Amino acid sequence: MNNAQLNDLKQRYVANGAASPATQFADRAENALVWDADGNRIIDFAGGIGVLNIGHRHPKVVQAVKDQLDRVMHTCQTVMPYEGYVKLAEKLSQITPVRGHAKVMLANSGAEALENAVKVARAATGKNNVICFDGGYHGRTFMTMAMNGKVAPYATDFGTMPGNVFRAPYPVPYHGVSEDEALRGLKMALKTDANPKDTAAIVLEPVLGEGGFYQAPASFLKAIREICDEHGMLMIVDEVQSGFGRTGKMFAIEHSGVEPDIITMAKSMADGMPISAVVGTDKHMDASGGNSLGGTYTGSPVSCAAALAVLEVFEEEHILDKSQALGDKLAKRFAQWQQDFDCVDNARNLGAMAAVDLVSDKANHTPDADLAGAVCKKAREKGLILLSCGLYGNTIRFLMPVTIEDEVLEEGLAIVEESLKELVGSKSAATA
Template identity: 45%
Template sequence: MRSETISQSINIVHPVTLSHGKNAEVWDTDGKRYIDFVGGIGVLNLGHCHPRIVDAIREQATRLTHYAFNAAPHTPYLALMDRLSAFIPVDYPVSGMLTNSGAEAAENALKIVRGATGRTAVIAFDGAFHGRTLATLNLNGKVAPYKQKIGVLPGPVYHLPFPSQDNGVTCAQALNAMERLFSVEIDIEDVACFIVEPVQGEAGFLALDIEFAQALRRLCDEKGIVLIADEIQSGFGRTGQRFAFSRLGIEPDLILLGKSIGGGLPLGAVVGRKTLLDNLPKGGLGGTYSGNPVACAAALATLDEMTDAHLQMWGAQQEEAIVSRYQAWRDRKLSPYLGRLTGVGAMRGIELVNADGTPAAAQLTQLLALAREAGLLLMPSGKSRHIIRLLAPLTIEPAVMGEGLDILEACLKKLV
């Protein structure tokens, strides 16, 4: 159901009204059960209403529901930043700040790099998604629907092809495009930062080319450019590791966090090299609600659960379930529209294509409705909205995961 009091500019993927959920299952107001392969678009890596997180929220709500950290510090914020600094797998001293969301983390990162470098130009990538706020819109590597009717956006921002085995863009092609950019469009000495997702989310779970990532790290080191990794969707175990940048063999200078950091509560963060985070004048960073005590308590409980052993086990189980089932579908020629499997670990997408290789967007729209009717919620992605984004909680029970894949299989067979 949709109320006329809600802006019609908010797009609704599934026209159902949810009432409650538990781990990887949700129920609507009519009592219908769904298996949730959306997970709040990557927010619920530990599922709906994880008991440990719920207990932490309840306990904190009896002690302190809010205080603005920049007015007076509170213990949940202090404890969480200490835990995060130990959780981030880098060798340098980590500093950071908490925010309300991933987009706010990206906005603050832009302020930080400007202050640290004295430069303003940003290099982002085709297909990128970094948020819906005014500055992050310009970082996004896609016009529709995010940049339409908005006018001139904060910049300067330039875009490069995103190299990945999942989209056919090679490291060499991306490096050639970069060389052209710096010879035709902008002086490299004016570039403040590169911002990149180790695995693109909105674009359809495209994994960044490792060779390119390492070349980019070397370039940033040589030219004094800040390398920002957007781990808002790919972080906190989504790929089977704490963060997806680890598979690239690099350490970013700044890391953007959000989504599953707070176990379902609004929270984000910018973390990275202390020399970068400390360069703005006092008062240059902060926010009224940033690092709310209840959200911090939820995040601390989340980190308690996200041990390396848990993340590796959950990631391996989900990856095996998805990859083995997908391969069986390919071997059986389940559907003429079944395309590539994208992504890494448990962060996977399934592409739908026509016989000529063009995106089968109409079939994905059909699949969303068929799956929903059968009790499975899916999320679309990709430039042409033709890639299924699989974001089941990492904690999903194997039987429920299998049931969800059974539904997906049956619906793929019905596509016309």
């Protein structure tokens, strides 16, 4: 079927809330390229929203999935376990920087991982409250919608959210929130809303994902660690988008040297196969009773096989080094854009977790969400998938596979530049 036929089916049968606004349908893909149902070649700078750090259909992962399909597809690991689950748990416990000996539970999605992390924290501490941060994003289930630091579009139409979730400022100096102010806000929340004796955990992303790719300073993360220790609360770090090599380290928290109690992960963990994990200190992970964590499909044999293959690829192909190298290339290009375009500001990256803001006034950091949307639309018309994000909707984020070929990267970045020039012009053109 072609794009037009598939769009007709989408409009007739897919719920509006679940339907993609895109009119092109993926037919096949390889590394950083996708071909749609009409045969058009498209460069992918979105990577399934950070799911494809080692690219579409990495051969080693594809082979691991095929091999597993020839053996076992499903038993439900709580009914009859299998090697992949325990081997993946072993590997994750070895590479995840939590305090002490780590234990693991596997789930299906980032939201499920966060839900279960909260369950573990409540069981381990005997407390109920959770503190999250402005701009944070943790999922689309009811608990995680309550935890998100942004209402639209995730919670707009769905009524009352679960209680016992409180919020504090996230440090984004560019938007007027200093680290000191963020810490004061957190401490005030502990005084006015979330009494420490009733608070199980503080949950945060070390680099905001949907919130705009802003990095928390190491000193801020260390302060949260100290606050959690002081009050007997758990520190939960959400690495769903920032984990598995996006920032030049396996997990973004490693840049700070801080060891949390629990880390959640998903997205690029299995190169497109659905899986997530909660990895935490053994005494916390063992706090709840038997059969209290899990689900029918959690840690499926096929997804475990894919995740184990991903970990092999990381070692064999030096993916962390490639992530850092890609980040360096993007940083250099972003610096040039800031000189060439009045609308491009606040370029930033941690490894290959990179973004720029589009503004109407650099002096006042005035967000221009309309321009960000227009650039993404224009880029798509030129054959490039590009995503915006951020609390103000004006951030352009770059989530291409870290394995992207240099020539494909250059082609994609040139499309971004062309789109900006067509929409707003450039300084060089204005002075010519």
